[in-house]
Amino acid sequence: MGEFHKMHGLGNDFVIIDARLQSIEISPTRAQMIADRKFGIGCDQLILLLTSEIADVRMRIFNPDGSEVEACGNASRCVVALLNQDLNIETLGGIISGKLSGNDVEVSMGEATFGWQDIPLAFAMNTDAMPLAWDNLAAPMAVNMGNPHAVFFVDDVDAVDLRQLGPTIENDSVFPERVNVNVASIAGNEIHLNVWERGAGLTGACGTGACATAVAAIRQGKATSPVTVHQSGGTLTIDWSPGQPVIMTGSATYVFKGQADWDAFG
């Protein structure tokens, strides 16, 4: 039997396995089975903690479709809270630095990038306003926050049916590594955001999505830092100045500690 921790950041929930304390291999099939809400443990992302040679800990992140990804903002806060110390976390997207801040966790997510090859996109285009539209969603800004994001600003986020448009945009061939789809409205420095996550679907909140959307709003002159981002699961504060890392602050919630027989999962 192996131990796992169930945590969430604003309803974006995780199964976290500390693989420094137990031996476990994760294949795409095993990740899918653990994340399955009906037959597995159930989560939006499976998080594996490992030793790192360049940071305090290495974090591998798996979506429920089994894909391994570069970054996860909400899980980064949860890992800092779980280990209860300031941390440098190695990810496929780079080093994320987190520190405890009262009841919250503050995380430096690294720099946002905007080059079409960085996102990545299939071919060169203006990433500030991509010359593309899907139904009534048009001209997104593309941002890489460790992972790829498309950000659409609209008048009313809840008028957009992301269950219908999210999968189409996520899998459009213009995004060779697929994309996280962010739909946002802005009033002053307050953003309302819904996210269709690559490999996961609609989640209560997406940390990197909040960062990408706040950065897009500031870069386009629609808001000034710090920005408050409201998602269905709760609120994050995002600080960013051009050329600087993106700073995200918000809660991390411990749910329970569980035991599982990993051999039962593929």
Ligand SMILES: N[C@@H](CCC[C@H](N)C(=O)O)C(=O)O
């Ligand atoms: N929930 C995360 C993002 C998880 C990865 C994402 N689905 C992707 O495929 O890039 C967050 O809080 O950032």
